[in-house]
Amino acid sequence: MNGYAVIGGGPSGLAAARALHRRGIDVDGYEASHGVGGLWDISNPRSTMYESAHLISSRTTTQFSEYPMSSRVDYPGHRELLSYFRDYADHFGLTALFRFDTTVTRLEPRAGGWDLTSEGPEGTATRHYAGVILANGTLSEPNIPSFPGAFSNELLHTSAYRSPAQLAGRRVLIIGAGNSGCDIAVDAVHHAASVDMSVRRGYHFVPRYLFGRPSDTLNRGRPLPPRLKQAVDTRVLRAFTGDPTRFGFPRPDHRLYESHPVVNTLILNHLGQGDLRIRADVERFDGATVRFRDSTSDEYDLVLLATGYRLHYPFVDHRHLHWQGSAPRLFLHIFPPSFSGLYVVGMVEASGIGWQGRYEQAELLSDYLDAVERRPSRAEAFRRRVAGAPWPDLTGGYRYLPLDRMAYYVNKDAYRRAVRRERQQLDEYAGRAHGSPSPAT
Numbered sequence: 001m002n003g004y005a006v007i008g009g010g011p012s013g014l015a016a017a018r019a020l021h022r023r024g025i026d027v028d029g030y031e032a033s034h035g036v037g038g039l040w041d042i043s044n045p046r047s048t049m050y051e052s053a054h055l056i057s058s059r060t061t062t063q064f065s066e067y068p069m070s071s072r073v074d075y076p077g078h079r080e081l082l083s084y085f086r087d088y089a090d091h092f093g094l095t096a097l098f099r100f101d102t103t104v105t106r107l108e109p110r111a112g113g114w115d116l117t118s119e120g121p122e123g124t125a126t127r128h129y130a131g132v133i134l135a136n137g138t139l140s141e142p143n144i145p146s147f148p149g150a151f152s153n154e155l156l157h158t159s160a161y162r163s164p165a166q167l168a169g170r171r172v173l174i175i176g177a178g179n180s181g182c183d184i185a186v187d188a189v190h191h192a193a194s195v196d197m198s199v200r201r202g203y204h205f206v207p208r209y210l211f212g213r214p215s216d217t218l219n220r221g222r223p224l225p226p227r228l229k230q231a232v233d234t235r236v237l238r239a240f241t242g243d244p245t246r247f248g249f250p251r252p253d254h255r256l257y258e259s260h261p262v263v264n265t266l267i268l269n270h271l272g273q274g275d276l277r278i279r280a281d282v283e284r285f286d287g288a289t290v291r292f293r294d295s296t297s298d299e300y301d302l303v304l305l306a307t308g309y310r311l312h313y314p315f316v317d318h319r320h321l322h323w324q325g326s327a328p329r330l331f332l333h334i335f336p337p338s339f340s341g342l343y344v345v346g347m348v349e350a351s352g353i354g355w356q357g358r359y360e361q362a363e364l365l366s367d368y369l370d371a372v373e374r375r376p377s378r379a380e381a382f383r384r385r386v387a388g389a390p391w392p393d394l395t396g397g398y399r400y401l402p403l404d405r406m407a408y409y410v411n412k413d414a415y416r417r418a419v420r421r422e423r424q425q426l427d428e429y430a431g432r433a434h435g436s437p438s439p440a441t
């Protein structure tokens with residue numbers, strides 16, 4: 001049996017490869033694209049990046065702690081981030097562990113492990129592994145809602161948006177005002193003939209800078225209790241950003257941090273300048289016309305669906321990942337409770353969790369896999385805990401909106417605490433080993 005396979009050479013796959021490799025665990029990586037970097041490589045066919053994309057969380061909050069970025073800017077662009085991941089992979093000897101241009105097409109359980117079938121330059125090949133780590137990303141498979149009627153001009157999901165040239169001189173409607181939708185709306189105001197944005201609900205807008213510093217670098221100490229943090233931060237936002245309903249957005253139906261906030265205030269500036277308009281939820285398409293729920297309508301050349309993504313693990317049967325509704329139900333979003341030998345890294349979303357948070361998932365996983373090999377009684381105790389004890393609350397006390405996209409959303413402090421606690425229980429030396437060089441470095 002050949003160690004473990006990692007599917008995906010994006011930040012999460014690299015984190016998994018790094019954590020296992022430094023433990024001396026054999027890793028084979030599979031990457032469908034031509035190099036590492038995941039969706040930060042705009043030339044990766046599965047990338048959902050666009051030319052103007054920069055980090056939304058700030059550099060120091062997001063980077064891998066053991067490998068700080070050389071960039072000095074707070075919110076680097078995608079090209080700089082791709083170089084960072086290439087350097088990271090080379091520095092830790094990970095690049096050579098991956099087969100590139102090689103897509104995993106099937107996973108089947110066999111003989112206590114997994115048969116992994118891939119297609120690549122060597123043709124179709126099947127190899128056997130003790131276990132497989134799924135790190136194939138969460139933001140590649142478009143979530144495309146259906147609308148009554150049919151739109152006769154161009155209808156695109158934001159996953160297919162690359163550059164403002166696609167918007168030039170056109171009447172554009174963007175449906176949805178999440179982070180990508182707002183970024184693209186800001187592109188559009190400089191290039192499109194007109195820009196409208198249709199929203200179903202209100203949002204909380206967080207500026208990139210507060211008090212002259214990246215906003216996610218404030219409050220880094222001990223987390224405040226949720227109600228207090230919501231009250232304090234809502235006041236701060238009101239002082240800096242004002243009331244988004246003044247700009248035409250509906251009043252949010254949730255408190256701050258009960259859904260992913262939009263880190264963009266340029267959109268509010270443009271609304272204030274009359275560069276774009278907020279429209280109601282779409283009722284139906286009717287040729288080139290879009291009819292809205294408030295009985296208004298308009299004609300558009302391009303409708304862009306900024307309607308997010310859905311989880312997608314097309315190479316393995318749903319039952320092996322314990323899907324429940326829109327997401328697999330996994331312990332800490334990593335371990336299937338059946339301990340089938342499949343593991344997921346990167347299926348976690350949180351404000352400010354960054355790539356370090358994904359690396360911490362990988363560290364816990366590597367501790368567990370090491371225990372399977374060398375201290376089976378500890379691995380067994382971990383599995384018993386997962387099967388028997390209540391799973392930790394990862395919400396941090398926030399009441400998340402009951403939406404599909406929130407199915408794997410966590411509070412970063414609660415999540416990292418829970419991962420740390422499991423590492424400590426699994427390996428009394430884990431706390432000390434964390435962040436320090438190991439023989440495999």
Ligand SMILES: Cc1cc2nc3c(=O)[nH]c(=O)nc-3n(C[C@H](O)[C@H](O)[C@H](O)COP(=O)(O)OP(=O)(O)OC[C@H]3O[C@@H](n4cnc5c(N)ncnc54)[C@H](O)[C@@H]3O)c2cc1C
Pocket residue numbers: 007008009010011012013014030031032033037038039040044046048049050053054055056057058062102103104105135136137138139140180315345346347353354355
């Ligand atoms: C515009 C934009 C801005 C963002 N900003 C931030 C931010 O500021 N902070 C932040 O933390 N996150 C941000 N993200 C989220 C982003 O998803 C993560 O930063 C990160 O890329 C997740 O890494 P990943 O490795 O899990 O997934 P990905 O980067 O998607 O990588 C998955 C890899 O798996 C490969 N793959 C998929 N299927 C297969 C297969 N069957 N076989 C082989 N290989 C396969 C893909 O080719 C890809 O390379 C942003 C995302 C977007 C789109």
